[in-house]
Amino acid sequence: MAKQRDQQRLELLQGTLDMLILRTLQWGPQHGHGIGQAIRSQSDELLKVETGSLSPAMHRLEKRGWLKSEWGVSEANQKAKYYQLTAAGKAQLSRERDRWSQLVGAIGRIMNPAGTE
Amino acid sequence: MRPEQRDLDDEIRGHLALSIQERIERGADPEAARLAALREFGYVPAARESMRAVWYSRWFDMAQALVQDLRVGMRSLWRAKGLAATVVVTLALGIGANAAIFSVVRTVLLSPLVNRDEARLIYIRQSAPGLGTGNLTFSVPEIADFKSRTTSISAFGDFSTVDFTMVGFGEPRIVKAGVVSGSFFEVMGLRPVLGRLLDTRDDGLNAAGAAVLTNRFWINSFNRDPSVIGKTLKLGARTATVVGVLEPSVPYPADTEIIANVVTSPHHLGATMISGRTHRMTELFGRLAPGVTLAEGRAELVAVHAAMVSEHPDSYSATAGMQLTATPLRDQITSPARTILLLLLAAAGVVFIIACSNVANLILARSVRREGELAVRAALGASRGALRRTLLAESLVLCGAGAVLGVLLARPFVAVVASFAARFSVRALDVTLDTSVLWVGAGLAMAAAVLLAYVPRLPAQTPTGPGLVSAGVRLTPGTNRRLRVFATMQIALSFVLLAGAGMLVATLLARQTASTGYDTRRVLALDVPAPLGDYSAKAIGFYQEILRRVAELPGVDGVAVGSFVPWRDAGSFGPGVSFAVEGLVPADGEEEPRARLRIVSPGFFDVVGVPLLAGRAFTADDRRGREAVVIVSHSVAQRMFPNGEALNRTMWWTDPYFGKAVVPRRIVGVVADVDDENVVRAPALTVYHPFQQMGVAGRVFVRTAGNPYALVAPVRRVVRELAPNQPVERPATLEDVRARVLTPERLNAFVISGFAGVALLIAMVGVAGVLAFGVSARTREFGVRLAIGSTPRSLLMSVLSEGMAIVTIGIAAGIAGGYACAGIAASYVAGIELPGVVPVLAAAAVLGSAAILASLMPAARASRVDVLQALRSE
Numbered sequence: 001m002a003k004q005r006d007q008q009r010l011e012l013l014q015g016t017l018d019m020l021i022l023r024t025l026q027w028g029p030q031h032g033h034g035i036g037q038a039i040r041s042q043s044d045e046l047l048k049v050e051t052g053s054l055s056p057a058m059h060r061l062e063k064r065g066w067l068k069s070e071w072g073v074s075e076a077n078q079k080a081k082y083y084q085l086t087a088a089g090k091a092q093l094s095r096e097r098d099r100w101s102q103l104v105g106a107i108g109r110i111m112n113p114a115g116t117e
Numbered sequence: 118m119r120p121e122q123r124d125l126d127d128e129i130r131g132h133l134a135l136s137i138q139e140r141i142e143r144g145a146d147p148e149a150a151r152l153a154a155l156r157e158f159g160y161v162p163a164a165r166e167s168m169r170a171v172w173y174s175r176w177f178d179m180a181q182a183l184v185q186d187l188r189v190g191m192r193s194l195w196r197a198k199g200l201a202a203t204v205v206v207t208l209a210l211g212i213g214a215n216a217a218i219f220s221v222v223r224t225v226l227l228s229p230l231v232n233r234d235e236a237r238l239i240y241i242r243q244s245a246p247g248l249g250t251g252n253l254t255f256s257v258p259e260i261a262d263f264k265s266r267t268t269s270i271s272a273f274g275d276f277s278t279v280d281f282t283m284v285g286f287g288e289p290r291i292v293k294a295g296v297v298s299g300s301f302f303e304v305m306g307l308r309p310v311l312g313r314l315l316d317t318r319d320d321g322l323n324a325a326g327a328a329v330l331t332n333r334f335w336i337n338s339f340n341r342d343p344s345v346i347g348k349t350l351k352l353g354a355r356t357a358t359v360v361g362v363l364e365p366s367v368p369y370p371a372d373t374e375i376i377a378n379v380v381t382s383p384h385h386l387g388a389t390m391i392s393g394r395t396h397r398m399t400e401l402f403g404r405l406a407p408g409v410t411l412a413e414g415r416a417e418l419v420a421v422h423a424a425m426v427s428e429h430p431d432s433y434s435a436t437a438g439m440q441l442t443a444t445p446l447r448d449q450i451t452s453p454a455r456t457i458l459l460l461l462l463a464a465a466g467v468v469f470i471i472a473c474s475n476v477a478n479l480i481l482a483r484s485v486r487r488e489g490e491l492a493v494r495a496a497l498g499a500s501r502g503a504l505r506r507t508l509l510a511e512s513l514v515l516c517g518a519g520a521v522l523g524v525l526l527a528r529p530f531v532a533v534v535a536s537f538a539a540r541f542s543v544r545a546l547d548v549t550l551d552t553s554v555l556w557v558g559a560g561l562a563m564a565a566a567v568l569l570a571y572v573p574r575l576p577a578q579t580p581t582g583p584g585l586v587s588a589g590v591r592l593t594p595g596t597n598r599r600l601r602v603f604a605t606m607q608i609a610l611s612f613v614l615l616a617g618a619g620m621l622v623a624t625l626l627a628r629q630t631a632s633t634g635y636d637t638r639r640v641l642a643l644d645v646p647a648p649l650g651d652y653s654a655k656a657i658g659f660y661q662e663i664l665r666r667v668a669e670l671p672g673v674d675g676v677a678v679g680s681f682v683p684w685r686d687a688g689s690f691g692p693g694v695s696f697a698v699e700g701l702v703p704a705d706g707e708e709e710p711r712a713r714l715r716i717v718s719p720g721f722f723d724v725v726g727v728p729l730l731a732g733r734a735f736t737a738d739d740r741r742g743r744e745a746v747v748i749v750s751h752s753v754a755q756r757m758f759p760n761g762e763a764l765n766r767t768m769w770w771t772d773p774y775f776g777k778a779v780v781p782r783r784i785v786g787v788v789a790d791v792d793d794e795n796v797v798r799a800p801a802l803t804v805y806h807p808f809q810q811m812g813v814a815g816r817v818f819v820r821t822a823g824n825p826y827a828l829v830a831p832v833r834r835v836v837r838e839l840a841p842n843q844p845v846e847r848p849a850t851l852e853d854v855r856a857r858v859l860t861p862e863r864l865n866a867f868v869i870s871g872f873a874g875v876a877l878l879i880a881m882v883g884v885a886g887v888l889a890f891g892v893s894a895r896t897r898e899f900g901v902r903l904a905i906g907s908t909p910r911s912l913l914m915s916v917l918s919e920g921m922a923i924v925t926i927g928i929a930a931g932i933a934g935g936y937a938c939a940g941i942a943a944s945y946v947a948g949i950e951l952p953g954v955v956p957v958l959a960a961a962a963v964l965g966s967a968a969i970l971a972s973l974m975p976a977a978r979a980s981r982v983d984v985l986q987a988l989r990s991e
Contacts, residue, residue: 032128033135051132052159056167059120063171076138080131081124 022093031080119172186510208519211472212558213526218465220551225544233306237405240449247438256397266421269414271406274304277399278371281352289842295376312346312361319378326357326381332365334374357381370400394432415443464872475883478603480569482890509570516566520559604887608927611876613935618873619956621866634791636726637851641825642682644846646815666835677721680814683793684858698757698768712802716814724820732786740809748786750803885971892975900987909980916979920972
């Protein structure tokens with residue numbers, strides 16, 4: 001299956017999936033499939049997360065107390081598990097966002113040193 | 118909130134459904150949508166596993182697998198109910214019995230006493246092996262000598278037992294009381310729980326009567342009522358005030374209800390008691406002085422005693438071979454129970470070994486039978502670890518159930534064993550279950566479970582063996598030998614137990630059926646005690662009136678008074694009294710003969726059924742003021758007058774107790790020998806006095822043709838009419854008295870027989886199991902033999918003879934091993950008896966016939982093998 005993957009697609013950076021999930025859930029409760037779709041559409045189809053790795057990630061976040069879940073019915077009348085950010089999850093999101101900006105800034109400074117511009 | 122497996126599945130399903138639906142809404146073909154959704158999702162089982170892994174640790178999964186295996190194990194054992202039940206019960210009996218007996222051993226033999234600094238507390242004993250007396254006790258002058266001459270003993274405590282007629286607490290009755298001097302409780306290191314104990318204030322002739330209640334008496338009779346302090350008791354002629362209650366402690370040397378000071382006992386104040394060196398009735402305790410070892414204290418006591426013996430040759434006869442020993446009190450208290458408890462421990466251990474070997478055998482046979490099944494499982498892809506885990510689960514279920522049942526059994530077992538051991542040691546009354554032993558037992562069972570799981574061989578990783586090819590059982594010579602060795606060992610051990618039990622039963626039967634010379638069934642004996650030492654005419658008149666009135670009761674064939682209830686009063690008058698007879702001078706250095714002195718009323722011999730051999734019986738005319746007369750036993754007549762007639766010759770007592778004056782008494786009759794000290798009869802020198810000449814006797818004997826116990830109430834009424842405060846106690850036929858005396862032996866025989874029975878049962882199961890296994894493994898062979906013309910009968914005989922071979926070898930090993938063990942044990946424990954030929958033969962016969970029975974079932978199955986089925990089975 002891996003061979004059929006779209007060539008254009010970008011590989012996710014290690015450790016950023018959690019942040020993306022938390023970010024997506026900032027708009028409100030969503031089920032796993034919805035989260036995957038949101039990440040794909042908001043990245044202009046560049047990031048495509050396999051549901052097989054998305055689901056374990058969400059369980060991991062739930063176990064750490066950043067998400068909570070409850071069973072609900074989707075807009076298409078399907079039974080689905082809805083995830084929602086907890087207060088701890090929101091705090092974590094802002095921490096990760098800070099770290100991410102630092103990381104992007106640092107990498108940016110290395111890749112484009114001030115003197116070369 | 119850990120999600121269930123089902124939740125995870127639902128979640129995945131929900132995901133896919135949403136994804137598919139979305140695609141269909143966008144216009145995709147349903148089948149294509151499904152495939153695309155699956156492709157997008159990735160590998161479903163891997164996703165599910167990694168979702169699970171977030172919530173469940175590796176250990177949880179393993180535990181879950183084990184639970185699953187346990188469930189399978191239980192189901193497969195359920196199909197082998199007989200085997201499972203045998204293993205569980207066998208293990209439970211082994212664990213329960215051992216825990217119980219070890220608990221008792223620990224409490225009775227190993228735990229310290231409550232007495233302060235008990236290691237320094239010693240019990241001093243004077244014995245006269247030459248007279249066959251193990252415990253002579255001490256006289257007051259002897260104790261005074263020890264007190265003044267020793268330095269290694271810081272203090273002595275003395276204790277003598279006296280029966281008081283107690284009035285004041287309910288019915289008038291006889292109480293067993295200790296009479297002690299003021300130093301007793303200090304030496305024993307005991308404390309009161311209420312009030313105070315006796316001390317030096319209570320010594321001397323002018324002290325007030327004072328008594329301490331023992332703890333058990335206080336609890337049982339007064340329900341822990343603190344207001345007993347200060348109450349006044351009437352003890353015979355004297356009174357005593359209750360001053361305190363003793364803490365719970367081992368009652369030693371006697372289990373009494375009260376302990377009183379010396380002034381309560383008139384006897385203790387008399388000249389005989391105070392100055393009579395041979396008037397011994399006091400037990401002696403000592404406390405080692407600080408820094409003195411037991412050996413030093415003992416050496417000094419022995420030296421003082423030796424000096425005493427040489428200073429008073431008249432009080433210590435040479436042939437008596439007086440000896441003095443000193444032992445720590447705890448050893449002294451536990452010694453009667455030691456042998457029997459160690460014996461029980463050994464028996465329980467043997468049963469446990471038999472049980473374990475049997476369990477091993479059954480499991481071994483079962484697992485060999487399962488090798489085919491295991492091969493199939495391995496071929497289907499079960500790893501070696503998984504197979505081992507299956508086996509482990511099964512043996513855990515078995516041994517775990519056994520351990521649980523054993524733990525449950527242990528408590529009632531402890532109660533039984535403790536009440537049994539209480540006959541030998543009062544300490545057994547306080548036994549509680551020792552839980553640490555239970556844990557050890559349960560732990561051992563679990564260890565056994567793990568071990569047993571490794572008995573069966575696992576099929577090789579590439580299954581090519583016969584297991585897959587045929588469903589039958591292949592019995593390798595090695596396995597077969599192992600099974601047989603175990604079975605033989607079980608037989609040998611059960612044989613040892615059976616022979617031992619047989620010996621005890623044979624002894625018991627011999628004692629129970631031995632003729633005593635008494636008419637035991639028709640005679641009722643009652644204690645109607647007179648105040649100690651009251652020889653007055655008034656007291657004699659009291660008993661004569663009892664005799665007259667009881668004789669008039671309906672159903673009474675005869676009534677008499679005596680001084681001694683056979684066997685029940687054994688030992689209460691010491692080793693006998695020295696006497697001399699007319700015309701017989703003891704040779705130089707020869708000990709004066711000693712005879713038992715008994716006091717009886719006219720008619721006594723008729724009532725108890727002892728025949729008169731010569732002369733006449735006592736009559737009402739043999740009273741004070743008339744000629745002094747006696748009747749002697751056959752042994753006296755024969756030994757003292759070898760050449761002639763004993764009748765009309767005279768005898769007189771030479772014991773200092775009777776004073777210096779010689780009172781010759783004419784022998785007017787000779788009666789048959791009876792032995793009222795021992796239930797197994799030995800020739801006894803006995804001299805009977807008429808009670809009107811010698812004084813009050815205190816025991817009433819009633820003969821009846823009807824039910825003797827129906828006379829108890831009328832006799833008591835008659836006595837109470839004469840004296841309202843007179844105790845009438847312990848009514849029992851002589852037959853029941855004998856039975857009571859034999860109770861400890863009966864219990865020993867019963868308990869050891871119980872163990873032997875359990876061992877026999879287990880060993881039979883073992884033999885039957887081994888043979889049955891052999892038969893089922895050889896079904897095909899039997900089929901072939903039947904097909905080529907063997908008769909079923911010859912097959913039956915061949916299996917039977919196989920069983921007999923196991924039993925014969927087992928019995929031979931049992932005899933050899935048993936005698937060897939007894940030889941080794943005899944060098945450590947004194948008094949080991951070896952069973953005679955009869956018990957050994959009986960044990961062999963029982964074991965042999967039981968083995969035939971056990972072999973019959975498998976043998977019958979061998980002879981009924983269906984030829985076609987057997988040949989087709991592979």
